[in-house]
Amino acid sequence: MNEHFENHRAVLDIVRRFERMVxxxxxxxxxxxxxxxIIDHYVTNAEFEKALQACEAALGQYPFSTELLIDRAQVTAMRGDYQEAERQIDEVAALDPTNADVAVTRGIISTQRGEFALAIEFFRxxxxxxxxxxxxxxNLGLAFQSWQKFKSAAKHYKQSLRLNPDNETGVQELLHCLDVTGRLEEHEDFFKGFTDDDPYSATAWYNLGQYWYRREDFAKAAESFDYAVVISPDFHDAHHWLADTFVCQQEYKKAIPEFEQAYPLGEPTDEALCNIGECYEKLREWEPARRYYRQALEINPEMDEAWFGQGVLLQEQGRWFEAIHYFRKATELYAESGEYWSALGAAENQVGNVVSALESYEKATEVAPDDVQGWISWSAILYEQGHFAEAVELVHHAVNLHPHEAHFHYMLCAYLLADGRMREAYNTLETALTLNFDQHTLLFDYFPALREQPGLKKLIEQFRK
Structure with a gap:
């Protein structure tokens, strides 16, 4: 068993014991x-209130520990109370002026404040x-990354990982910086180097899996995560990512048993249960999908993904009235999802609640203006209601977002024809035919009455030649 995972499990046991005592x-x-x-666990998971609580409990037992005083100052900074953090670290500096953690803590405070140049001075x-x-x-990596200096950030993340390959957050941040700067491909050897140095390190294979996943080479990612779980069968995060990799390859049956191993035995997480529910949904196995979504909600009644998933199940079965309840609940819990609002709009429209449907699509485009589906669906309802000019205006948004997508130009052509704007319609049709002639049949699929338009037929025939 990899020592890292034994340690990780031991830490979780200590954290649970601490929480029970509190x-x-x-x-x-x-x-x-x-x-x-305990404090490090909470900080890693961004649970700063709990981290501070642990600091205070620890200082009650070890009031003169410099390490704990520094921990408390750092956690205070992460909570956003910079003045109090500075006051605390000044007290530590008076007691132990040569302690490197004094400079590190001041760097953390400066990073949190957005004073990146000063933060880097302290860290150096x-x-x-x-x-x-x-x-x-x-921390230097974080400061440079926050300052949008991604190459410098990557350099320090790499050095951090050379010294400690077990820092999963460091791997994610490094991959992000390499992705942003278009340098992922050239770092293949860096990630392979860890498995070459220690082929029996589950962490090394896990990190290589993350690299291939970010490259969207899911076959190689799955192979790497698989090595990780063979070496350490209780490596729950690796099981999760292996499952996620299978989902990306639409291999839902393979994903389910991996998601089932993505948590300690008898301690399922809401996320894992919801993911299993979604796999069954993709397999169109409605009953187990519903069961897993409900189990997820028993653990976390405010899990918007599980509410949305149940709505999708009902929608797929044509049970639109019931689906509305679940989609609406999902939007109440997470109102920033264009996907949720669009799904609610579709369900409302199906049962004839046109006003509610229009309101939902308007909300979808408000929270996700770059998502084409909201604009298209909203315009389609307006077209059906005879509001042709408004439909034209809305589908223009889709055309502007994807100017090379012929599909949207064909829709715009039909709306312009309905609004009596012939010249604009024919110009738009020419653009659509130039982009993709074969898709012209969409015009007649969506709008059968247009088959009788002689002008349209003539223009299409000209492009056919």
């Missing part, structure tokens, strides 16, 4: 190292004292 208001006693692990000062600190390189 919940039952029992006295909390832990070794200093255990407290450090810390590196001068302790040049092999992977966390300082990682």
């Amino acid at each position: 919940d039952s208001q029992e006295p909390v006693f832990f070794d200093l190292e255990d407290f450090e692990n 000062a810390g590196l001068e004292q302790e040049p092999e600190r992977e966390d300082i390189h990682f």
Whole structure:
């Protein structure tokens, strides 16, 4: 068993014990190292309130620990209370002025404040004292990345990973920086190097899987994640990513057993259950899909994805009235999803609630203006209602978003014809025919009455030659 995962499991056990003691208001006693692990766990998961609570409990037991005082100052900064964080780190500096973590903490505060040049000065000062600190390189990466200096950020993330390949966040941030700068392909050897150095490291294979996943080479990603779980069968995150890779390849039956191993035995997560539900939905196995979505909601009643998933199940079965309830709940829980609003609009339209449908599509385009589907669906309803000029205006948005997509030009042509704007319609049709002649049949699929338009027929025949 990989030592990293044994340690990770031990830390989770300590965190659970700490939380049980806090919940039952029992006295909390832990070794200093255990407290450090608890605080680090919460910080890694961005649970800063819990991290601060752990800091206070630890300082109650070890009031003179410089490490804990520094932890508390850093967590305070991450919560956004910069003045208090500075006051706390000044107190530590008075007690221990040569401690490299004083400079690191000041760097973290400056990064949080958006003072990136100053942050980098502090982190570099810390590196001068302790040049092999992977966390300082990682923080330098974050500061450069926040400053939009992605190449410099990548350099420090790489050094951080050379010193500690187990930093999963570092892998994700490095991949993002390489992606942004178009340098993913040239870093294949960097990620392969970890598996070459230690072919029995589950983390090395996991990191290589992340690399191939980001490259969208899902076959190689699946192979890498598979090695990771063979080496460490309890590597739950690797099972999750292997499952996700199968989903990307539309291999839903293979994904299900991997999602089932993406959590500790008997401790399913709402995310894993929802993912399994979605796999069954894609397989059109409605009953198990519904069951898993409901189990996800039992764990987390506010999981918008599970509400939406149940709506999709009902929609696929033509049960539109029931689907509306679930789509509406999804939009209440997460109102920033254009997909949710569009689905609600479609369901409302199916049952004849035209006004509600129009309102939903308007909301869809408001929260996701770059999503074509909202504009197209909204325009189609207006066209059906005889509001041709408004339909033209809306489908223009789709054309502007995707000017080389003939489909939208054909729709615009039909709407312009309906609005009596013949010259514009024929100009638009010429553009559509130039982009993709074969798609001209869409005009007649959508609008059968146009088959009788002699002008249209003539223009189409000219392009056929």
